[in-house]
Amino acid sequence: MNSERKAHLLAALKKNCRYDGRKPFDYREITVEYGISRSAEGSARVKIGETEVIAGIKLETATPYPDRPNEGNLMVNAELLPMSNPEFEPGPPGDQATELARVVDRSIRESKSIDVKKLCISPGENAWGVMIDVCSINDAGNLFDAAALAALAALKDAKFPGLTKEGKANYEERTKNKLPLKREPLEVTVLKVGDQFFVDPLSDEEKVVEARLTVGVTEKDTVCALQKGGQSPLTLKDVDEMIKIAQKAAQKLRKAL
């Protein structure tokens, strides 16, 4: 966008008018599909309007870290596919992909969503590792919320594979055991333009916002993660208000699961 069109969009947002006519705290239509991949232990496809993200869970056995012999491992990786946005390039993950992966990781890890102690098979020797892979299929804005929602949906869908005598995963077999999920964290990104706040940005809106705050919220409205972005600073009052907005929006978002 050139500066004149950016100014035009900013002027509209400051009058509390979105480009697609939505109310500031409304999401676009959300759909969640479970079990879209047969080769992953758990998978999900999330669509928020035209934004589409898929997530897959891989479960693998490995030796636990020496400082945490009783715990399984959690890893999140995000990939921004070049097909999903003309600005995404192939190659090693850039700033945006790294940030997306870390933000998704943080809400799941810090909410203690997965009971990592239950992933342990034999202390100090063998434990399950959970790998979450998130791919953007189409980026029409708000990848953060879509990615976190997809990751959670895939976690809920995941089932353990069988275990061989040597303690390796047997992918031929699929048990009925689900992942030990204690909490279900979601993420809501709240954006600020002028004195206005809004959620679920379109691609164009993301380019003009002054600041954004991604808030991880569990089902009990507990805040489990924060990530701030954008050029402008936020006051404490702003942050309080944005968290309230996120908690409210998360309840609506949760209904899509």
Add this chain to the structure above:
Amino acid sequence: MKEELKVNDKDIVVPGETIATGMSFLPGPGTYRYESNIVAQKLGMVSVDGKVIKLITLSGKYDPKVKDRVIGRVVDVLMTGWRFDINCPYSAVLNMKDAVSEFIPRGADLTQYFNISDYAIGMITNVTSQKLVDIATKGPGLRKLRGGRIISVSPKKVPRIIGKEGSMVTLIKEKTGCDIVVGQNGLVWISGEPHQEVVAVNTIKTIEQQAHLSGLTERVSEMLANGGSQ
């Protein structure tokens, strides 16, 4: 061989489907003759005009034609002009002499006229057989598009959005008070009061969806009276 139409007028045909047999029919746009048959080249609706069989395509990319007014985005600044993306498989070149009415001195900084990611409404002046496209932004109604927003629609639905002699787009302009420029290539530029812009966008999207239905003008004026909802 019997000379007959294999499908009815206004039927949808797929590529390779035989529309008519016999030499007395003539292939029009979107169709070709194979042996003594007329065969569909594209997915579209058959339109029988006397002996000529035409195919009205329902979707597809924009195919540049001379004298079309198109909306383009600057993607490159060249030695003697600009390269535009005109929402089709071929890019277009705007030469300095066709750009603005004022004189551009030698060695001038071309970005002061058009910079990368600026939009303009231009007219296609030439299309070669190799699909090298030339456009001009100098002339009545042609200009740089400042501010506003761009939406994209299917190029095949543009005639319905414009309406007979511009009736449809004039209706939207009058009811919403927005400035609207429709390019033949399926890009539409809208600039106005933010809430009215949303009404205009929703109306245009509705026209795009219902382009094949009759009684569209009535529904559109109803929609505009209701403030953009159906």
